[in-house]
Amino acid sequence: MTTKATGPLAGLCVVELAHVMAGPVGGLLLADMGAEVIKVEKFPGGDDTRRTTPPEINGESASFMILNRNKRGIAVDLKTPQGVAVVRRLLARADIVIENYRPGTMEKLGLGYQELRAANPGLIYCKITGFGATGPYANRAGYDLISQGMSGLMGLTGEGPGRPPVKIGVPVGDVTAGILAATGVLAAYIDRLRSGQGQYVDTSLLEASLAHTYWPAALALATGISAGPMGSAHPVAAPYQAFPTRDGWINIGAISQANWERAAAVLGRADLPQDARFSSNGDRLRNRDALVAEMSAALAERGTDDWVARFEQAGVPAGPVKTMGQVLEDPQVMARGMLIEVDHPVAGSVTALGCPIKFSRGDGVTRRGAPLYGQDTEQVLAELGYAADEIAALAACRAVYAPPLAVPA
Numbered sequence: 001m002t003t004k005a006t007g008p009l010a011g012l013c014v015v016e017l018a019h020v021m022a023g024p025v026g027g028l029l030l031a032d033m034g035a036e037v038i039k040v041e042k043f044p045g046g047d048d049t050r051r052t053t054p055p056e057i058n059g060e061s062a063s064f065m066i067l068n069r070n071k072r073g074i075a076v077d078l079k080t081p082q083g084v085a086v087v088r089r090l091l092a093r094a095d096i097v098i099e100n101y102r103p104g105t106m107e108k109l110g111l112g113y114q115e116l117r118a119a120n121p122g123l124i125y126c127k128i129t130g131f132g133a134t135g136p137y138a139n140r141a142g143y144d145l146i147s148q149g150m151s152g153l154m155g156l157t158g159e160g161p162g163r164p165p166v167k168i169g170v171p172v173g174d175v176t177a178g179i180l181a182a183t184g185v186l187a188a189y190i191d192r193l194r195s196g197q198g199q200y201v202d203t204s205l206l207e208a209s210l211a212h213t214y215w216p217a218a219l220a221l222a223t224g225i226s227a228g229p230m231g232s233a234h235p236v237a238a239p240y241q242a243f244p245t246r247d248g249w250i251n252i253g254a255i256s257q258a259n260w261e262r263a264a265a266v267l268g269r270a271d272l273p274q275d276a277r278f279s280s281n282g283d284r285l286r287n288r289d290a291l292v293a294e295m296s297a298a299l300a301e302r303g304t305d306d307w308v309a310r311f312e313q314a315g316v317p318a319g320p321v322k323t324m325g326q327v328l329e330d331p332q333v334m335a336r337g338m339l340i341e342v343d344h345p346v347a348g349s350v351t352a353l354g355c356p357i358k359f360s361r362g363d364g365v366t367r368r369g370a371p372l373y374g375q376d377t378e379q380v381l382a383e384l385g386y387a388a389d390e391i392a393a394l395a396a397c398r399a400v401y402a403p404p405l406a407v408p409a
Contacts, residue, residue: 007034008359012189015040015090016071017099017106019047021144021171022128022205024067025178026098030185031070032355032366035096038380039068039371040087043075043401046373057347065370066352069342073371074380075401082399084109089384092119096185100128103139113200124188126181126201133202142205147173151209156216158229166229176208238284239263242321243296248304249321252295252311255281262314266307267298344369377402 012035016027024039024047031037041047052063077083088111091097097116099106106112106127113125127133130142148154148167158166184201192198210217216227219235227235234240237255254263257273257280264272272278272294277287284291299307304320311318320326327333340354350369377400381391395405 007032010034012036012096013094014038014096014098014185015087015094017087017097017101018128019100020049021067021174022177022208023098023100023181024049025175026126026128026181026185027071027178028067028069029179029182029355029357030096033357033359037071038090038094038376039071039073040090041073041075041373043077043083043374043398046075050373057344057350060344060347060370062350065342065344065347065350068370069352070367071371072368072376072380073374074377075374076377077399078109078111080397080399082394082397084111086381086384086386086394086400087111088116088119090380091116091123093384094120094123095189096124096126098126098128098181098185102141103129103133117198121197122192123198124185124192124201125198126185126188126203128177128181129202129204131206132204137206144171144173144205144209147205147209151206152213152216152226153209156213156227156229159231161228163229172212173205173209176211177203177205180208180211233288236285237281238288238291239295241292243292243299245299245304245307246302250299250304250307250311251319251321253317257281259316260284263311263316266310266314266316267295269294269298340366342366342369345372345375372403374401374403378405 009030012030014027014030014035014037016023016037016039018024018027018039019041027037027039039047047064047068049064049067050061053061055062057065076086078087091111107115113123113127116123116125129138130147131137131140145167148157149165151173153172154165154167157168158164180203181201184203188199188201216235220226230241232242232251234255239260240253240255242249242251252263254260260278260281261270261273264270272291276283278284278291278294302310308318308320322330328339333339336354337358338354338356340352342350342352344350347369377395378391381394381400381402382388386394391400391402392405394400395402
């Protein structure tokens with residue numbers, strides 16, 4: 001069930017019954033760390049991100065490819081009993097399954113955790129939903145946008161009071177739910193090494209979004225005050241935000257008293273810490289508008305790169321506000337292996353984001369690009385013990401898609 005890998009999870013078999021983003025992010029992290037991940041896509045159609053275009057590279061969805069490298073792909077029609085039987089046989093041999101179907105879907109198919117654990121007591125079953133497997137919202141459908149609003153994130157994001165709510169510019173709920181799923185199944189795997197038993201792991205987009213609210217939650221729990229949008233500023237520290245420069249923007253994080261005094265010196269305004277309005281953090285918070293005006297006037301005299309170099313020399317945390325294109329050319333990003341080349345059978349050599357976790361030995365490697373639709377169906381079924389004529393019969397009755405044995409609708 002596995003191919004040779006060098007990552008720390010080499011030899012672990014993961015079945016990804018997941019689509020779009022949250023589940024595939026979890027599968028991607030496990031695959032990058034060496035696990036053998038088999039992605040099960042619906043037939044017909046496949047993962048919806050195959051049609052999330054543009055952008056495309058040689059007709060292939062860039063969105064699909066960036067989330068699904070290092071995985072083998074099979075296509076199965078779970079509306080047929082033969083297709084369900086294929087997945088059941090696959091899960092009987094798996095270590096981990098990650099799924100993000102709507103609540104109740106897997107149970108209706110006879111593929112819920114209680115049914116699967118009877119055949120595979122060591123199975124670790126991870127379910128990702130919009131709101132969690134329990135509670136009054138358990139059966140609601142959820143998307144990242146919905147979770148950002150209901151978690152309080154959109155109430156904290158934006159330019160200020162009275163302005164429309166703003167979502168964070170990336171699907172933070174989806175991505176974080178995938179990270180939590182990977183974390184949860186690995187914790188359950190460690191427990192299995194001790195106990196020999198698998199277990200059910202459950203996380204959601206709501207909880208993944210809520211996990212980002214530690215500071216504002218602390219404020220609300222301690223004082224009863226709900227923080228509102230403050231642009232790039234911080235509710236309990238100043239200066240800690242973005243400021244305009246002569247040619248762009250710079251983030252300055254001078255929240256300790258020592259760093260505040262160093263920052264003022266770099267700005268040529270060593271007098272500011274002596275000003276009663278700005279002498280302590282509490283003073284700076286109460287007079288934030290005046291502080292921003294004073295600092296912005298000084299920062300307007302030079303360009304962003306010049307200021308970053310000056311703050312760095314003084315030991316003050318600071319950095320430019322970059323576009324995505326600038327980030328992808330950043331030497332630190334490249335030095336950390338966060339840009340990699342992945343070979344795809346149709347798109348060719350594709351640049352993608354690398355694995356954000358590094359290991360001193362057994363580091364994960366990119367073994368394959370994202371699978372074409374149904375690319376590995378025949379091979380995986382053969383590994384499950386299906387004979388060639390049985391695989392052909394499954395393809396003929398459209399329980400699976402196994403090119404070139406069958407042609408999708």
